[in-house]
Amino acid sequence: MSTVQALYVAFVGLAGVAMGSLGLLMLGHLMSKHWLAPVRAEAEAAALTMPVLLLVGIPLAFSLEQLFPWAGQDLDLPAARATFLSPGFFILRSAFYLAVSTGIALWLIHTRSVRRTSAIGLALLAPVMTFAAYDWVLSREPQWWSSLFGFAFATSQLLAALAGAILITLLKTEPASPKRMVSLERALLTLALLTVWTWFSQFLIVWLTNLPHEAAWYVRRADQWSLGVLGFAVITMFTAIVVLVPSGVSRIGMILGSALVLLHHGAHMIWILRPEGGTSWPGLGLAFGAAGIWIAVFSAVMRSRPTYAEEAAEAP
Numbered sequence: 001m002s003t004v005q006a007l008y009v010a011f012v013g014l015a016g017v018a019m020g021s022l023g024l025l026m027l028g029h030l031m032s033k034h035w036l037a038p039v040r041a042e043a044e045a046a047a048l049t050m051p052v053l054l055l056v057g058i059p060l061a062f063s064l065e066q067l068f069p070w071a072g073q074d075l076d077l078p079a080a081r082a083t084f085l086s087p088g089f090f091i092l093r094s095a096f097y098l099a100v101s102t103g104i105a106l107w108l109i110h111t112r113s114v115r116r117t118s119a120i121g122l123a124l125l126a127p128v129m130t131f132a133a134y135d136w137v138l139s140r141e142p143q144w145w146s147s148l149f150g151f152a153f154a155t156s157q158l159l160a161a162l163a164g165a166i167l168i169t170l171l172k173t174e175p176a177s178p179k180r181m182v183s184l185e186r187a188l189l190t191l192a193l194l195t196v197w198t199w200f201s202q203f204l205i206v207w208l209t210n211l212p213h214e215a216a217w218y219v220r221r222a223d224q225w226s227l228g229v230l231g232f233a234v235i236t237m238f239t240a241i242v243v244l245v246p247s248g249v250s251r252i253g254m255i256l257g258s259a260l261v262l263l264h265h266g267a268h269m270i271w272i273l274r275p276e277g278g279t280s281w282p283g284l285g286l287a288f289g290a291a292g293i294w295i296a297v298f299s300a301v302m303r304s305r306p307t308y309a310e311e312a313a314e315a316p
Helices: 003-031 033-047 050-061 079-084 087-110 114-136 149-170 178-209 212-219 224-244 251-273 281-304 309-314
Strands: none
Touching (some): 003 033, 003 050, 003 087, 003 114, 003 149, 003 251, 033 087, 033 149, 033 178, 033 281, 050 087, 050 281, 114 149, 149 178, 149 251, 178 224, 178 251
């Protein structure tokens, strides 16, 4: 895995968590402030890390030919798709995705009418996340297409964002009472089941149609190493579901379930992104460095945000 590919994996992973947290925040505002309250500070902090992704993405903009075959090769693509995947237009769209997400996050944090803002923001974020998934992930293999991929990818990011927020909340020195988080626990289980269903549905559709380009996407991810990563992702996800299924899971159970979901998410993203080449210590160091900067910014924002303790205490 080259340094560019390592930075790419870090960028997509962190962007997914940030956008997923923004989506989670807006869904929470639309449903109930009490439902969201225990993890609101965490979701806000993650959503406000979007500017970090702009910095991480700048080096990638100068290395597209190392990540996307259409950027450095003359592929036999339809004229419309070839124009859509031109490097300049791709960079412009990527900047637009990050700018819109950043704008929504800032607007949501500073507005008083959070429900109205959330409704408008979700209507904007949904297509942004869908097209970002197509551009940043699916276009690495431009001959392959799936209309379900954007929804499945966005669902995975929402799941990871909620699991991370719950885990951080429960690991605090003064964690929220598990009774206050029953709704979040059910939401985590629902998202986990929805994630399994969407990705399996996509595989089933490809398997039934048996089209060459679509099948090849899975075949390329069927080598021994990739199958090991996928097996780990499947095992951790189903273990998390088993842990979360009983009603009224304890604090330890919620911590375990959330941690397993995050392990699943990391392995699943690596399987999907499929970085090429062997392990590169400089590449790994760069990826962990980018993640470390993101975590540092997240922690700084967390310290500056309200805790919403009163809202959490009022939660039924």
